[in-house]
Amino acid sequence: MAKKVLTTPISAEDLADIKVGDVIYLTGYLTTCRDVAHRRVIEEGRPLPVDVRDGAILHAGPIIRPLGDDKFQMVTVGPTTSMRMEKFEEQFIKETGVRLVIGKGGMGEGTMRGCRDNKALHCVFPAGCAVVAANCVEEIVDANWRDLGMPETLWTCKVKEFGPLIVSIDTHGNNLFEQNKVIFNERKEKVYEEICKQVKFIK
Numbered sequence: 001m002a003k004k005v006l007t008t009p010i011s012a013e014d015l016a017d018i019k020v021g022d023v024i025y026l027t028g029y030l031t032t033c034r035d036v037a038h039r040r041v042i043e044e045g046r047p048l049p050v051d052v053r054d055g056a057i058l059h060a061g062p063i064i065r066p067l068g069d070d071k072f073q074m075v076t077v078g079p080t081t082s083m084r085m086e087k088f089e090e091q092f093i094k095e096t097g098v099r100l101v102i103g104k105g106g107m108g109e110g111t112m113r114g115c116r117d118n119k120a121l122h123c124v125f126p127a128g129c130a131v132v133a134a135n136c137v138e139e140i141v142d143a144n145w146r147d148l149g150m151p152e153t154l155w156t157c158k159v160k161e162f163g164p165l166i167v168s169i170d171t172h173g174n175n176l177f178e179q180n181k182v183i184f185n186e187r188k189e190k191v192y193e194e195i196c197k198q199v200k201f202i203k
Helices: 033-044 082-096 109-120 131-134 176-198
Strands: 003-009 021-033 056-058 063-068 071-076 100-103 122-124 137-143 154-169
Touching: 003 137, 033 082, 071 137, 071 154, 082 100, 082 109, 082 122, 100 131, 109 122, 109 154, 131 137, 154 176
Parallel strands: 003 021, 021 056, 056 100, 100 122
Antiparallel strands: 021 154, 063 071, 122 154, 137 154
């Protein structure tokens, strides 16, 4: 199977044949965007200072090395837990037009609706691979809202084949984590029943 690489700007058509569980990569531009930035946009109504329409954001708080002359180097950029952004993400996707939301772990019904109604994806970058992710960053091209500190600053990066990214929510609103919960719970019940049989002598 051919390696699937999305290049920004990303169109709805680019995502049409991608489904949950697929592994994709991103080339182009990616902006880190986490808790406070989401709150500023949604709760405070402030415009995002970066145009992410048809682009990608990453839920992450990277470690950055200043190089002088307003230049920076990405040291590590591990994804942070996406569920913290759940209450904002549906509206964020709608308002900003972002196509690819990348983070860690699953997200809920709001993000499912946001991805379905606005033709976007939520993807998971494997946890514990922050240095691997940083190696995919060719250059940091911009930094906005620096008053928020290093982790919350909007770091816009030029990336090449950033990934692997596991699609957890597709443009139809299918949710890999929720689907897996059903399967895992069915397995758990069977295992639980078997264990109870083996330890029924315990009072």
